Amino acid sequence: MExxxxxxEFAAKLALTYxxxxxxxxxxxxxxxxxxxxxxxxIKNVETHAQMHxxxxxMREVPDHxxxxxxxxxxxxxxxxxLIIREVRGLAALAESGAEFRPLQGPPGQxxxxxxxxxxxxASFVGLLFGLVPWFADRAAERIPPAAExxxxxxxxxxxxxxxxxxxxxxxxxxxxxxxxxxxxxxxxDMDLPLTVRVVRDPTVNATAIxxxxxxxxxxxxxxxxxxxEVASVLAHEIGHVVNxxxxxxxxxxxxxxxxVGLLFGxxxxxxxxxxxxxxxxxLIDASFSREAEGRADEFAHAMMEDxxxxxxxxxxxxxxxxxxxxxxxxGALRHLSTHPDLRDRIAAASAAGDAAVRSGPPVLTDAxxxxxxxxxxxxxxxxxxxxxxxx
Amino acid sequence: MAVLKTRxxxxxGALFLLALKTGFLTLVTAGIYRFWATTRLRRWYxxxxxxxxxxxxxxxxxxxxxAGFLLxxxxxxxxxxxxxxxGIAVSISAMEQNSxxxxxxxxxxxxxxxxxxxxxxxxxxxxxxxxxxxRGIRFGMTPGAWGYAWRATMYLFLTLATGGLxxxxxxxxxxxxxxxxxxxxxARFSQHGSAMRLFxxxxxxxxxxxxGGGLLTYFAMTAVDFSATVPAINPRAPAWPxxxxxxxxxxxxxxxxxxxxxxxxxxxxLKDLGDGIEFDLWPRTRRIVWIYFWGYVRTYFxxxxxxxxxxxxxxxxxxxFGDLDASQMQGLIENPPANLLVTLAVLTFLMVTLFAxxxxxxxxxxxxxxxxxxxxxxxxxxxxxxxxxxxxxSRTDAGGFAEALDAGAAx
Numbered sequence: 001m002e003x004x005x006x007x008x009e010f011a012a013k014l015a016l017t018y019x020x021x022x023x024x025x026x027x028x029x030x031x032x033x034x035x036x037x038x039x040x041x042x043i044k045n046v047e048t049h050a051q052m053h054x055x056x057x058x059m060r061e062v063p064d065h066x067x068x069x070x071x072x073x074x075x076x077x078x079x080x081x082x083l084i085i086r087e088v089r090g091l092a093a094l095a096e097s098g099a100e101f102r103p104l105q106g107p108p109g110q111x112x113x114x115x116x117x118x119x120x121x122x123a124s125f126v127g128l129l130f131g132l133v134p135w136f137a138d139r140a141a142e143r144i145p146p147a148a149e150x151x152x153x154x155x156x157x158x159x160x161x162x163x164x165x166x167x168x169x170x171x172x173x174x175x176x177x178x179x180x181x182x183x184x185x186x187x188x189x190d191m192d193l194p195l196t197v198r199v200v201r202d203p204t205v206n207a208t209a210i211x212x213x214x215x216x217x218x219x220x221x222x223x224x225x226x227x228x229x230e231v232a233s234v235l236a237h238e239i240g241h242v243v244n245x246x247x248x249x250x251x252x253x254x255x256x257x258x259x260x261v262g263l264l265f266g267x268x269x270x271x272x273x274x275x276x277x278x279x280x281x282x283x284l285i286d287a288s289f290s291r292e293a294e295g296r297a298d299e300f301a302h303a304m305m306e307d308x309x310x311x312x313x314x315x316x317x318x319x320x321x322x323x324x325x326x327x328x329x330x331x332g333a334l335r336h337l338s339t340h341p342d343l344r345d346r347i348a349a350a351s352a353a354g355d356a357a358v359r360s361g362p363p364v365l366t367d368a369x370x371x372x373x374x375x376x377x378x379x380x381x382x383x384x385x386x387x388x389x390x391x392x
Numbered sequence: 393m394a395v396l397k398t399r400x401x402x403x404x405g406a407l408f409l410l411a412l413k414t415g416f417l418t419l420v421t422a423g424i425y426r427f428w429a430t431t432r433l434r435r436w437y438x439x440x441x442x443x444x445x446x447x448x449x450x451x452x453x454x455x456x457x458x459a460g461f462l463l464x465x466x467x468x469x470x471x472x473x474x475x476x477x478x479g480i481a482v483s484i485s486a487m488e489q490n491s492x493x494x495x496x497x498x499x500x501x502x503x504x505x506x507x508x509x510x511x512x513x514x515x516x517x518x519x520x521x522x523x524x525x526x527r528g529i530r531f532g533m534t535p536g537a538w539g540y541a542w543r544a545t546m547y548l549f550l551t552l553a554t555g556g557l558x559x560x561x562x563x564x565x566x567x568x569x570x571x572x573x574x575x576x577x578x579a580r581f582s583q584h585g586s587a588m589r590l591f592x593x594x595x596x597x598x599x600x601x602x603x604g605g606g607l608l609t610y611f612a613m614t615a616v617d618f619s620a621t622v623p624a625i626n627p628r629a630p631a632w633p634x635x636x637x638x639x640x641x642x643x644x645x646x647x648x649x650x651x652x653x654x655x656x657x658x659x660x661x662l663k664d665l666g667d668g669i670e671f672d673l674w675p676r677t678r679r680i681v682w683i684y685f686w687g688y689v690r691t692y693f694x695x696x697x698x699x700x701x702x703x704x705x706x707x708x709x710x711x712x713f714g715d716l717d718a719s720q721m722q723g724l725i726e727n728p729p730a731n732l733l734v735t736l737a738v739l740t741f742l743m744v745t746l747f748a749x750x751x752x753x754x755x756x757x758x759x760x761x762x763x764x765x766x767x768x769x770x771x772x773x774x775x776x777x778x779x780x781x782x783x784x785x786s787r788t789d790a791g792g793f794a795e796a797l798d799a800g801a802a803x
């Protein structure tokens with residue numbers, strides 16, 4: 001052997017190692033010998049002596065292979081031929097002679113395709129969630145028959161309030177005062193849907209408007225208000241939501257985009273996490289629409305107060321006092337912060353509208369009526385009750 | 393006659409490390425890395441299945457999977473929106489009669505997605521086959537996802553409508569549809585036989601389902617008094633039909649699994665490739681039940697153990713380096729601040745998810761793949777010599793539909 005290696009001509013003929021080859025054309029296993037020729041790997045079938053040459057530089061190793069006793073190589077990133085080398089000495093010799101053992105990667109041009117797809121996907125989702133679906137919801141909301149929407153509103157009210165244990169406040173004098181306030185505001189206003197205004201026992205400072213003209217004032221709000229005009233300004237804001245059909249449109253929007261956000265997350269962390277992530281994302285989208293709706297309802301309320309000859313800045317003074325007393329964060333839970341525009345903006349808007357306003361009319365309620373309204377849930381402070389409803 | 397037996401190689405420890413590494417990266421990248429994780433795990437599993445000593449190879453790439461997912465997202469977003477809009481339009485016109493129809497039409501939307509799920513499964517199978525090589529030759533599948541989707545939907549309704557009796561028809565016809573479109577190189581697979589061969593393995597399932605259902609109906613008719621406003625149970629009526637019925641119904645799950653496994657054995661034995669290469673696959677129901685049971689038990693306990701070890705370590709580090717004395721530590725434990733609680737809850741969720749996934753790979757999927765692949769035999773392998781390479785199938789969504797609809801495979 002030593003004699004043979006000293007003979008350069010003979011040494012050059014010796015194989016580096018032997019290996020198995022699948023040529024990528026037929027599934028027949030070939031026994032091959034390997035030799036290095038400059039920057040090429042010569043692969044020679046031991047039976048037929050057919051040869052092929054792989055570039056040592058282009059050659060790739062197949063990654064994440066579970067077998068420890070062998071390494072598998074491809075001619076480049078595209079070729080399907082596979083060379084299986086099982087001898088450790090052969091692998092070492094191959095490494096010494098300049099093979100880089102870089103891992104196999106996909107064919108070129110994939111990043112470009114990925115970039116195009118990412119841009120298209122982002123554009124599609126923005127277009128659908130903020131364009132087509134809201135547009136469709138606006139059209140669809142107008143086509144819902146009023147009688148059906150009212151029936152739906154009753155069901156929703158039961159789910160949001162009655163089923164949760166909230167009870168209506170029904171003191172007759174209080175109801176009369178409430179009705180007087182409602183009539184004063186809506187006098188001469190063309191309403192598509194009849195209003196149903198209620199007071200419920202609930203200590204939170206809140207009021208809601210849901211589908212079908214259902215407006216609900218929480219007793220906590222009556223307790224926090226100092227003048228009937230402050231309550232009237234909140235009521236006008238909620239009537240604004242009813243006239244704009246904000247809640248109905250939001251519901252149709254939610255149905256129209258059902259499942260869309262969930263697609264984005266696919267099978268990431270299992271079902272519950274996907275659902276949670278999708279619901280958080282949906283809330284963020286809702287909040288952006290909601291801020292817009294709140295701004296419109298505020299403008300509506302100012303106009304309504306002015307038309308009724310009431311001071312529009314009542315809302316500003318009410319919110320300003322609440323902010324001073326409670327601080328912004330304490331004013332109801334997170335849902336207030338997420339769905340209501342910044343309080344300071346609302347106060348500024350209310351004050352600006354008030355400056356230019358003509359305040360000519362009589363007070364919205366007499367002192368006796370105001371006391372009756374505040375006592376609509378019975379004497380004493382607002383009782384403990386469930387906090388319910390999405391503030392609108 | 394020559395037979396190629398299949399060896400399953402690959403070390404469970406190596407798989408564990410790979411699953412841990414890729415699972416961790418998936419969590420910290422908010423799920424983006426999952427395309428790389430799936431690709432790497434597939435490469436590993438494919439290479440550990442070695443019919444006749446030559447490993448399978450998975451040649452898919454993560455980038456094409458991500459691009460395919462985005463393509464599927466775009467198409468599905470428009471399809472879903474159209475389905476939603478149709479549902480809303482129908483419900484609004486139905487509202488004239490009944491406001492509950494509003495919710496009814498919305499509930500119909502998931503049903504409209506069913507064919508899409510079958511469509512996605514076909515596409516995912518086509519992608520996986522197009523990215524699988526053995527002995528340097530590609531597998532492949534000809535197009536036909538829509539044909540599969542409507543057939544599968546129809547057979548599913550037929551099976552449900554006949555109380556499971558026509559399940560073999562669904563199994564056979566769908567398997568034939570898939571097999572007859574599957575290729576290895578330029579050789580095509582064919583499914584022979586008929587659905588009649590599958591009724592035998594279905595018998596125990598049908599007996600339990602119908603027997604259990606019948607006993608419960610009998611119990612309801614004899615022991616329950618429906619004439620009262622609130623149906624009441626007559627305490628003197630014999631209770632054995634209730635318990636026997638429940639016992640039989642609980643056995644249906646076992647026999648459903650038996651049917652699935654037995655039908656795989658029958659159907660694989662009746663497939664051939666090209667000029668007469670034949671196969672056998674002999675998974676055992678007993679073994680699979682054991683892998684399910686023992687796999688989930690071990691996953692559960694290992695996850696709990698790993699979680700406790702990591703948290704114990706975190707607390708020990710906080711104690712030693714956090715400069716807290718014992719009373720401060722006790723105060724933290726007895727009256728934890730809200731942000732600490734939220735952080736702990738999120739960390740717990742992420743860690744349990746990660747460990748559960750990793751241990752599931754090691755204790756459940758690994759033995760399952762091992763058991764099934766080791767029972768694969770290939771007959772007349774000398775006929776492989778006549779097969780030649782096929783062209784690469786680049787027109788594929790890379791399983792993106794299955795990914796977006798969450799109708800994917802186990803890994």
